[in-house]
Amino acid sequence: MRINKLVLCYSCAILSVSQSQILTKFSSCLNEEGQCEKRKIAIIGGGIGGTSCAYWLRKSAGDSIEIDLYNYGKIGGRIAVVEVNGKFYEAGASILHPDNLYMKNWAEEFGYKKRDSPDDRMGIYNGVEFVFEESSWSFVNYAKIFWRYGLDPFRLNSHIKDMLSKFSKIYQLQDSGKAFETMPELITAMSDEFSKQLNLTFRPFLKEEKGFHERFIDELAAAVINCNYGQACEEVNAFVGSVGLAGAVPNLWAVNGGNFQIPQMLAEKSNSNIISAKVNHITINPDGKYTVQATDSNNNLFNSTNHYDAVVLALPLISNDLSLTIDGVDLAPHSGTYQKLIATFVRGKPRAKTFGKEDDHLPDSILVSETRLLIKSLGKNFDVNWTKSSPEHDNVYKIFSTQSIEEAQLKELFEEIKEKHEVHWFAYPKYKFDGVSKSTSFKIADGIYHVNAIEWAASAMEMSAIGGRNVALLLLKDFDVQ
Numbered sequence: 401m402r403i404n405k406l407v408l409c410y411s412c413a414i415l416s417v418s419q420s421q422i423l424t425k426f427s428s429c430l431n432e433e434g435q436c437e438k439r440k441i442a443i444i445g446g447g448i449g450g451t452s453c454a455y456w457l458r459k460s461a462g463d464s465i466e467i468d469l470y471n472y473g474k475i476g477g478r479i480a481v482v483e484v485n486g487k488f489y490e491a492g493a494s495i496l497h498p499d500n501l502y503m504k505n506w507a508e509e510f511g512y513k514k515r516d517s518p519d520d521r522m523g524i525y526n527g528v529e530f531v532f533e534e535s536s537w538s539f540v541n542y543a544k545i546f547w548r549y550g551l552d553p554f555r556l557n558s559h560i561k562d563m564l565s566k567f568s569k570i571y572q573l574q575d576s577g578k579a580f581e582t583m584p585e586l587i588t589a590m591s592d593e594f595s596k597q598l599n600l601t602f603r604p605f606l607k608e609e610k611g612f613h614e615r616f617i618d619e620l621a622a623a624v625i626n627c628n629y630g631q632a633c634e635e636v637n638a639f640v641g642s643v644g645l646a647g648a649v650p651n652l653w654a655v656n657g658g659n660f661q662i663p664q665m666l667a668e669k670s671n672s673n674i675i676s677a678k679v680n681h682i683t684i685n686p687d688g689k690y691t692v693q694a695t696d697s698n699n700n701l702f703n704s705t706n707h708y709d710a711v712v713l714a715l716p717l718i719s720n721d722l723s724l725t726i727d728g729v730d731l732a733p734h735s736g737t738y739q740k741l742i743a744t745f746v747r748g749k750p751r752a753k754t755f756g757k758e759d760d761h762l763p764d765s766i767l768v769s770e771t772r773l774l775i776k777s778l779g780k781n782f783d784v785n786w787t788k789s790s791p792e793h794d795n796v797y798k799i800f801s802t803q804s805i806e807e808a809q810l811k812e813l814f815e816e817i818k819e820k821h822e823v824h825w826f827a828y829p830k831y832k833f834d835g836v837s838k839s840t841s842f843k844i845a846d847g848i849y850h851v852n853a854i855e856w857a858a859s860a861m862e863m864s865a866i867g868g869r870n871v872a873l874l875l876l877k878d879f880d881v882q
């Protein structure tokens with residue numbers, strides 16, 4: 401009997417010697433009858449952060465835990481596709497860096513292929529003219545880049561290489577079981593330099609610390625940050641700025657068939673009970689456990705019958721759209737303003753003249769360096785199953801803007817519009833320092849964790865995957881399961 405109990409209850413084996421011992425909530429799974437009950441965890445949010453957390457929890461704790469994964473909408477959250485003329489296009493997170501190890505390893509483990517990428521030409525538009533345009537010939541490109549920006553692009557490569565080499569330390573730290581209570585602690589553990597970058601705005605960092613020239617910052621860096629984070633180099637911190645610039649180097653990739661497949665497979669592998677519902681309120685019960693109140697897809701209110709030992713919030717706490725409350729817990733210090741972003745998909749033909757071009761030869765990807773313009777970027781899009789071997793495709797363009805594009809404005813941008821779709825996002829934090837100190841703790845209260853604290857360093861799929869693993873490690877440390 402005792403042997404059975406120890407096998408069933410490996411995480412509290414040491415404590416199970418005396419059943420009369422006073423046991424803390426997390427250090428034991430024994431119930432009043434001395435039986436080992438599985439610990440129950442509610443994860444709220446089924447994006448890459450929540451599914452990563454579920455996956456790592458299951459991997460480390462095996463059958464000793466039960467996971468309920470609450471999510472509204474499709475699994476994947478901000479990793480999602482939109483249908484245009486019968487084909488699917490990435491509407492949210494679209495590109496990954498080759499050094500994003502978790503995403504890369506999962507894609508390999510789950511047998512997903514990398515998507516073919518078309519050879520497209522990029523141009524930087526400043527609101528008046530194209531200040532830089534790539535050529536279809538790589539040797540011409542080198543000459544053009546060198547002519548316009550001198551050695552700065554090479555400086556950029558070495559800065560990104562150095563950053564990624566420091567960043568890779570997080571994988572060793574997490575493999576060895578290290579968990580962090582706050583986002584700055586996690587970032588600083590990779591490098592002290594990163595901690596400095598969190599507190600510096602991007603422009604002075606690039607100029608004064610790294611020696612980049614004004615022209616490179618005003619054009620290339622500004623266009624990349626405007627397109628990737630909808631903000632200016634004066635607004636974002638140097639860490640998120642560098643993460644954004646890492647998205648401008650070659651060899652970026654995406655999952656053939658859609659990036660959303662990774663969170664979907666993580667959810668499946670985690671063997672969680674997936675509950676399609678929106679959580680509105682979390683109650684802390686007298687026994688110290690948590691219950692969850694939610695509305696299902698038919699808007700019916702229901703209370704969970706499960707009493708959870710811990711709750712993981714794997715969703716952005718958006719102060720401009722906060723609908724979740726927790727008994728006795730003020731979520732305001734943990735929430736912040738998120739950037740509204742609209743992805744407009746148009747099947748048609750852009751109007752070259754609007755961009756100051758007399759010929760029809762527009763770059764395939766237009767990055768806008770002037771943040772005050774309505775659009776942040778306009779680029780030709782290829783569906784998630786496009787291959788180089790069957791290269792035919794529809795002329796579908798994706799525009800990022802912070803406001804809806806009105807009909808008249810769209811007609812100015814396109815000479816032909818066959819079809820239009822809008823996807824609205826609260827896309828990523830507004831990084832501008834507003835003088836209010838913000839909590840970036842992965843632990844909001846006893847037993848309540850928050851994956852998206854990591855987004856205040858930088859928002860990206862890999863960042864949320866890392867945040868998810870950190871919360872899994874933190875929670876298991878509290879449960880005394882290592």
Ligand SMILES: Cc1cc2nc3c(=O)[nH]c(=O)nc-3n(C[C@H](O)[C@H](O)[C@H](O)COP(=O)(O)OP(=O)(O)OC[C@H]3O[C@@H](n4cnc5c(N)ncnc54)[C@H](O)[C@@H]3O)c2cc1C
Nearest residue numbers: 445447448449472477478492493494495678679860861864
């Ligand atoms: C347009 C756009 C482009 C981007 N491009 C890139 C890119 O190219 N590369 C990159 O790496 N990153 C990119 N990102 C950022 C990336 O998408 C995010 O950083 C990442 O996907 C966040 O994942 P998450 O799981 O933390 O949050 P989310 O994906 O937001 O997941 C949260 C989930 O929780 C659910 N939810 C919220 N509230 C509740 C509730 N009360 N009850 C139940 N469920 C709830 C939501 O429906 C959602 O499914 C982009 C983002 C956007 C919007």
